[in-house]
Amino acid sequence: MAKLNIVILAAGKGTRMYSDKPKVLHVIAGKTMLQHVVDTAASLSPSKTIVVYGHGGKMVPQSLQRHSATFVLQEPQIGTGHAVQQTLPQLDEEGVCLVLYGDVPLIQPETLTKILSDEDALTLLTQYLDNPKGYGRIVRDAAGKVSGIIEEKDATPEQRKITEINTGILAAPTKLLRNWLANLRNENAQSEYYLTDIVAMAAEQGVKINTVQPAHEWEVMGINSKLQQAELERLWQLELANRLLLQGVTLADPARLDIRGELLCEKDVEIDVGCIFEGKVLLGSGVKVGAYSVIRNTWIAANTNIAPYSHVDDAEIGERCQIGPFARIRPGSKLQSEVHIGNFVEIKNSEIANNSKANHLSYIGDATIGSRVNIGAGTITCNYDGANKFRTVIEDDAFIGSDTQLVAPVTVGRGATIGAGSTITKDTPAGELTLSRAKQLTVPGWQRPIKKIK
Ligand code: UD1
Ligand code: CA
Numbered sequence: 001m002a003k004l005n006i007v008i009l010a011a012g013k014g015t016r017m018y019s020d021k022p023k024v025l026h027v028i029a030g031k032t033m034l035q036h037v038v039d040t041a042a043s044l045s046p047s048k049t050i051v052v053y054g055h056g057g058k059m060v061p062q063s064l065q066r067h068s069a070t071f072v073l074q075e076p077q078i079g080t081g082h083a084v085q086q087t088l089p090q091l092d093e094e095g096v097c098l099v100l101y102g103d104v105p106l107i108q109p110e111t112l113t114k115i116l117s118d119e120d121a122l123t124l125l126t127q128y129l130d131n132p133k134g135y136g137r138i139v140r141d142a143a144g145k146v147s148g149i150i151e152e153k154d155a156t157p158e159q160r161k162i163t164e165i166n167t168g169i170l171a172a173p174t175k176l177l178r179n180w181l182a183n184l185r186n187e188n189a190q191s192e193y194y195l196t197d198i199v200a201m202a203a204e205q206g207v208k209i210n211t212v213q214p215a216h217e218w219e220v221m222g223i224n225s226k227l228q229q230a231e232l233e234r235l236w237q238l239e240l241a242n243r244l245l246l247q248g249v250t251l252a253d254p255a256r257l258d259i260r261g262e263l264l265c266e267k268d269v270e271i272d273v274g275c276i277f278e279g280k281v282l283l284g285s286g287v288k289v290g291a292y293s294v295i296r297n298t299w300i301a302a303n304t305n306i307a308p309y310s311h312v313d314d315a316e317i318g319e320r321c322q323i324g325p326f327a328r329i330r331p332g333s334k335l336q337s338e339v340h341i342g343n344f345v346e347i348k349n350s351e352i353a354n355n356s357k358a359n360h361l362s363y364i365g366d367a368t369i370g371s372r373v374n375i376g377a378g379t380i381t382c383n384y385d386g387a388n389k390f391r392t393v394i395e396d397d398a399f400i401g402s403d404t405q406l407v408a409p410v411t412v413g414r415g416a417t418i419g420a421g422s423t424i425t426k427d428t429p430a431g432e433l434t435l436s437r438a439k440q441l442t443v444p445g446w447q448r449p450i451k452k453i454k
Contacts, residue, residue: 003095010102011054022056031184079192238383
């Protein structure tokens with residue numbers, strides 16, 4: 001296969017976004033539009049990816065993660081052809097150049113592969129639209145061969161009736177592209193250097209021009225406003241939901257699910273409405289996720305049940321656990337199997353071994369908790385002295401009475417029992433009952449105060 005260069009145009013301002021951010025940095029499914037295009041480009045293993053930026057300055061190059069793209073500044077922005085001209089010094093001599101757009105975020109690799117299937121031709125990605133208003137139109141001769149692209153603003157009323165539109169995405173042999181771009185002129189309604197003018201040049205030279213269509217309409221939808229961004233977000237989320245349904249995942253409502261990253265599910269996973277998945281999330285077989293839960297960068301093993309309104313971030317949760325409702329599991333938490341974490345329990349940077357339970361109103365931070373431990377309601381690990389953090393260790397089979405404060409660093413020995421309401425500041429011996437609260441006493445004959453009459 002010929003060397004592939006990919007040019008991504010991202011210099012536009014996006015006036016209609018009414019934002020201080022350049023348009024391509026607005027987000028679809030948790031990722032900037034430009035990052036979507038850069039990631040899709042990378043999946044084609046090009047020899048070079050060149051991003052043309054302008055508005056927003058350094059913000060655009062600085063926004064990208066995991067990429068090998070180079071950046072070219074276009075200043076001023078005087079047309080799509082001018083934008084591609086700026087990349088010429090960077091392009092390989094030989095091979096094929098593919099032009100993509102930072103504000104057309106959801107173009108798919110399969111469609112791009114189709115565009116790249118004829119290395120000697122100019123290939124245009126076109127689409128038939130009932131309402132082609134605003135787009136460049138594909139002009140064909142009597143024999144049906146493409147003879148050029150005419151922009152809406154330059155088109156005759158007759159040409160405006162053409163329903164085949166230019167999506168903007170195209171591929172051409174780099175050598176030919178170089179020659180065509182050198183001959184662009186800006187004698188048109190917008191006084192811009194149009195990339196689309198290369199099509200008439202190719203036709204005149206007898207270069208083969210192919211047209212291909214995207215598999216899905218949303219692949220070529222561009223974003224110019226928050227309204228279009230929101231519409232595309234929903235279309236994409238529905239697509240992701242449909243893919244999960246086709247893999248056998250049960251979704252209470254495919255329209256009420258948000259995936260901002262990658263969600264991998266084994267068999268018989270059930271997801272209720274309003275859940276958000278961020279980063280990379282793995283759900284083992286039989287996992288149930290209750291309504292309005294937010295789960296981020298987490299692995300949840302088989303048959304665990306996440307009850308509604310739970311937040312899980314950067315954690316590992318073992319098999320057959322019961323989490324929530326209203327649980328909060330924070331980064332660095334590792335739960336083994338059959339752990340129960342109930343309502344208003346916060347776990348941070350803690351390991352909890354098999355069959356342990358913290359069912360009500362607790363804070364467990366920087367703790368190592370053994371197996372079959374019972375943490376009573378309202379228990380708090382006091383892990384922070386205002387300057388440093390310390391660890392709490394609770395060994396197997398310990399029982400922590402309700403409303404206990406464990407002032408770290410502290411260890412509760414194996415099988416120990418802590419009486420309710422205790423403040424534990426020293427290690428407690430295994431197998432014994434330890435409590436620190438004052439003894440209960442009754443004051444005989446005590447009277448409540450009476451309000452004085454003035
Ligand atoms: C362009 C096409 C049109 C097509 C439409 C599809 C041309 C002349 N016209 O029109 O045929 O139907 O896209 O949406 O190409 N950009 C730059 N630098 C510039 C100008 C534009 O980087 O100087 C980038 C923009 O950021 C944007 C893209 O190129 O991502 C398209 O530019 P835009 O001005 O929206 O082109 P259209 O007039 O919509
Ligand atoms: Ca546009």
